[in-house]
Amino acid sequence: MSVAGKRVLLVIGGGIAAYKSLELIREISRRGGAVRCILTKAGAEFVTPLSVGSLSGDTVYSDLFSLTDEAAMGHIELSRSADLVVVAPATADLMAKMAQGLANDLATTALLATDKRILIAPAMNVRMWEHPATRRNLATLRTDGVSVVGPDEGEMACGEFGFGRMAEPKSIADAIDALLAPGPALLALGNNTATRQGIASVGPLAGKSVLVTSGPTLEPIDPVRFLSNRSSGKQGHALAASAAQLGASVTLVSGPVALPDPPGVTTIHVETAQEMLAAVETALPADLAIFCAAVADWRVAGESSQKLKKSAAAPPTLSLVQNPDILATIAGLKAGRPQLVVGFAAETENVIEYARGKLRRKGCDLIIANDVGSGTGVMGGDENAVHIVSPGSVVSLPRLPKTEIADRLIRLFTDRLVKGPSA
Numbered sequence: 001m002s003v004a005g006k007r008v009l010l011v012i013g014g015g016i017a018a019y020k021s022l023e024l025i026r027e028i029s030r031r032g033g034a035v036r037c038i039l040t041k042a043g044a045e046f047v048t049p050l051s052v053g054s055l056s057g058d059t060v061y062s063d064l065f066s067l068t069d070e071a072a073m074g075h076i077e078l079s080r081s082a083d084l085v086v087v088a089p090a091t092a093d094l095m096a097k098m099a100q101g102l103a104n105d106l107a108t109t110a111l112l113a114t115d116k117r118i119l120i121a122p123a124m125n126v127r128m129w130e131h132p133a134t135r136r137n138l139a140t141l142r143t144d145g146v147s148v149v150g151p152d153e154g155e156m157a158c159g160e161f162g163f164g165r166m167a168e169p170k171s172i173a174d175a176i177d178a179l180l181a182p183g184p185a186l187l188a189l190g191n192n193t194a195t196r197q198g199i200a201s202v203g204p205l206a207g208k209s210v211l212v213t214s215g216p217t218l219e220p221i222d223p224v225r226f227l228s229n230r231s232s233g234k235q236g237h238a239l240a241a242s243a244a245q246l247g248a249s250v251t252l253v254s255g256p257v258a259l260p261d262p263p264g265v266t267t268i269h270v271e272t273a274q275e276m277l278a279a280v281e282t283a284l285p286a287d288l289a290i291f292c293a294a295v296a297d298w299r300v301a302g303e304s305s306q307k308l309k310k311s312a313a314a315p316p317t318l319s320l321v322q323n324p325d326i327l328a329t330i331a332g333l334k335a336g337r338p339q340l341v342v343g344f345a346a347e348t349e350n351v352i353e354y355a356r357g358k359l360r361r362k363g364c365d366l367i368i369a370n371d372v373g374s375g376t377g378v379m380g381g382d383e384n385a386v387h388i389v390s391p392g393s394v395v396s397l398p399r400l401p402k403t404e405i406a407d408r409l410i411r412l413f414t415d416r417l418v419k420g421p422s423a
């Protein structure tokens with residue numbers, strides 16, 4: 001067991017699921033780990049310091065301003081003395097405070113001060129879990145490198161049904177084992193099946209890493225003006241969300257879009273094509289790379305550091321230089337090329353013919369081609385109709401919502417990853 005011989009700092013938040021944290025303490029002990037607990041004020045409404053202390057065999061810490069506690073173990077030392085910090089139950093309130101960096105009690109101070117990895121086990125009412133504020137906080141925490149286990153779907157103490165039940169103690173202990181195991185840390189953990197509400201970790205893409213580019217790039221002319229395009233990022237973001245729901249660890253590199261970061265996905269925001277390439281290279285290695293971004297083909301040579309002024313003479317001449325081709329660069333890697341490299345081709349005519357040419361020129365495994373001609377409403381719209389072009393075949397999908405296209409494509413890519421080009 002990876003937790004054997006390791007120390008876990010367990011923060012018990014204020015939720016009915018706190019009773020399961022008592023079982024979690026026992027499970028970690030059974031696996032040979034030591035647990036030290038911080039019990040929040042709200043948590044102490046659900047479980048007593050006496051039961052927590054009896055099971056952990058250690059002092060239970062709860063007061064930031066306790067002279068006796070601070071003398072025995074200062075709050076900074078408390079936050080650093082463990083190998084891993086676990087928050088279970090992680091309430092909506094605790095998640096919001098963590099996402100904001102608030103530190104107004106012992107638990108939040110220790111969470112802000114720690115230099116160790118943090119795993120949270122969210123537990124809350126389904127409406128609270130689905131609330132955009134919680135989704136935002138979750139996305140922020142993931143971007144900050146916080147790992148998440150659960151929540152599960154099921155009946156709740158409040159009588160409602162849905163996602164929000166804290167993961168079972170054994171699953172949380174499995175996640176702790178995984179995080180303390182030598183080797184690359186997992187970003188997404190959980191034990192529910194893939195749905196749009198939950199964070200999946202089991203599923204056909206569990207253990208796989210997926211890289212997606214999305215949105216337009218923005219190429220500055222001067223500090224206030226730029227060249228860009230009409231890409232909304234809807235298709236790329238939906239692909240990233242679908243892959244995460246099938247259990248993949250997903251990095252989304254996105255140009256400027258008006259969309260929220262998909263939950264369960266590590267999102268890196270960039271502006272220019274050159275920044276996008278750098279972010280993609282940093283995010284590698286990946287098993288599957290999907291290049292859905294509408295990268296500007298050109299940038300302005302010699303971007304002006306001052307706003308260009310109108311003058312009576314002729315308007316300024318913009319001279320353009322070619323941007324790096326991110327897809328071709330990654331598809332052509334000699335070492336560290338993702339197993340499956342997928343490009344997109346947005347065309348206004350001869351869609352399949354141009355896609356075939358692109359497949360050859362760029363060296364990718366598949367091209368997803370779509371017609372973005374005027375009247376199709378695809379660019380910026382919610383629907384898409386695509387053709388999946390491989391060296392030997394073309395498979396066309398009907399016009400469908402971009403989320404449905406994403407689900408179908410990700411399932412096909414998953415098959416290709418497992419079975420190879422015959423799938």
Ligand code: C5P
Nearest residue numbers: 291292293295324325326327343344345
């Ligand atoms: O050549 P074109 O822009 O039509 O190719 C589209 C495909 O190439 C898309 O997958 C897009 O994300 C990718 N691309 C890229 N870098 C560029 C241009 C396009 O990754 N500079």
